[in-house]
Amino acid sequence: MTKITLEESQAERGAHHRLALMVGDWEGTTKVWFRPDELADESPCHGTIRLALGGRFVIHEYEGTLQGKPISGLYILGAHLDEARYQQAWIDTFHMGTGILFSLGDEGSTSGDFRVLGSYGDGEGHRWGWRTVVTIPGSDQLIITHYNIPPEIGEIKAVETVYHRRPRPQG
Known part of the structure; x- marks a missing residue:
């Protein structure tokens, strides 16, 4: 098995190239469920995703509200080439x-x-358990979905953020 280099991963089909597609300023809506099929909150949010350490990682910083109270968070997402797996570290002011x-x-x-x-x-x-899925349906949309996995119950959709890329300032 041949190891892939960072430069190869940053090429058109590599994992780091896909990470870089998320870079930008985003705004959207976050929905939260505390119980299955019972929406607890829906509120506007915004976030910024940037490359870090020469494109090895992306850092997502976001802000919004939950039931009228401000929340903020940050996560780092990377692709570990030697282990061929994604890694994420997440912190926030609520969860x-x-x-x-x-x-x-x-x-x-x-x-x-x-x-x-x-x-x-x-x-x-x-x-x-806590599962996170980041989907990029198009160049100007990003969907981040989190699933809570209580013991003996199974997976429940907990948070969904649907982002749209903020227009770049003209000038």
């Missing part, structure tokens, strides 16, 4: 408290989506 959620995913997805899975503790000794 994670003072923790960092680390997630891993198979880079081999043929869909072009970024899919990672992590877990967090519920404070009572149980681990819950």
